Amino acid sequence: MAKIRLYGDLKQYGDKFNMNVETAAEALNGLYCQIKGLKKQIMNGFFRVRINGVDMNEGNLQFGLHSRIPQNAVIHIVPKTEGAKGGAFSFIAGAVMFVVGAIFYWTPMGYPLMATGVGLMIGGVAMMLTKLPKTEKLADGGTNKNTSFSNLDNTIAQGAPVPLCYGLTKIGSKVLSQGLETIDG
Structure with a gap:
């Protein structure tokens, strides 16, 4: 069994x-x-x-x-969770910031530039390694069934990737599940 x-x-x-x-x-x-x-x-x-x-x-x-x-x-x-592709720009921008920060290391802006550059490079590599999600196309062509920004309830369509946030953030919600139950008491 x-x-x-x-x-x-x-x-x-x-x-x-x-x-x-x-x-x-x-x-x-x-x-x-x-x-x-x-x-x-x-x-x-x-x-x-x-x-x-x-x-x-x-x-x-x-x-x-x-x-x-x-x-x-x-x-x-x-x-499996899926995410966006492309991250090459983020990686390159992070590398440039790191190099500029290393050149001006002894100034007050040097270390923060290096730290931000490393963060951008890590994020860029993560984006490049993540597979693209498949979006469904409608029969009339062009538009997909994305409901993230068009729905008053701000719900997400089933099967769509769920964003993960770390640290303190101020963002809108994506309602994953909701229900209504009435009890006669």
């Missing part, structure tokens, strides 16, 4: 499944046969797969999917 858990935009197909299977590949094939559109959704996305507490990567995914799983194993399929 294996427990399959789907997260993110895959939850539209269900989130918990119990199947009597011997391998994770057999479990996924069983779900593909029973749930229309699930295979296409998984093939078009980027997901993190965790089988019985072990994260699968490109090196061990094939082996992990086809090896025998223990009784009551849990298989998690979670969407």
Whole structure:
């Protein structure tokens, strides 16, 4: 018996499944046969797969999917977070600031310029290493289904990347989930 858990935009197909299977590949094939559109959704996305507490990567995914799983194993399929591309400008600007700060190190502006330059370079490298998110195009062409700035409730569409903020920030919210419950008392 294996427990399959789907997260993110895959939850539209269900989130918990119990199947009597011997391998994770057999479990996924069983779900593909029973749930229309699930295979296409998984093939078009980027997901993190965790089988019985072990994260699968490109090196061990094939082996992990086809090896025998223990009784009551849990298989998690979670969407990977994605971000923006481009960071070369940030990296170059950071390098220039670092060099200028190093030249004027003995002045009051030298060390802050160097520190800011290092921060920009690290941010630029992080942006260059992050995969671009795929945006859906509408049939009429050109516009996507981005609701970040057009919705009065400031909600975010399902499957979109969630920004992470560190330190003290003053920003608007992105409502991830909301609900209303009335109780007759």
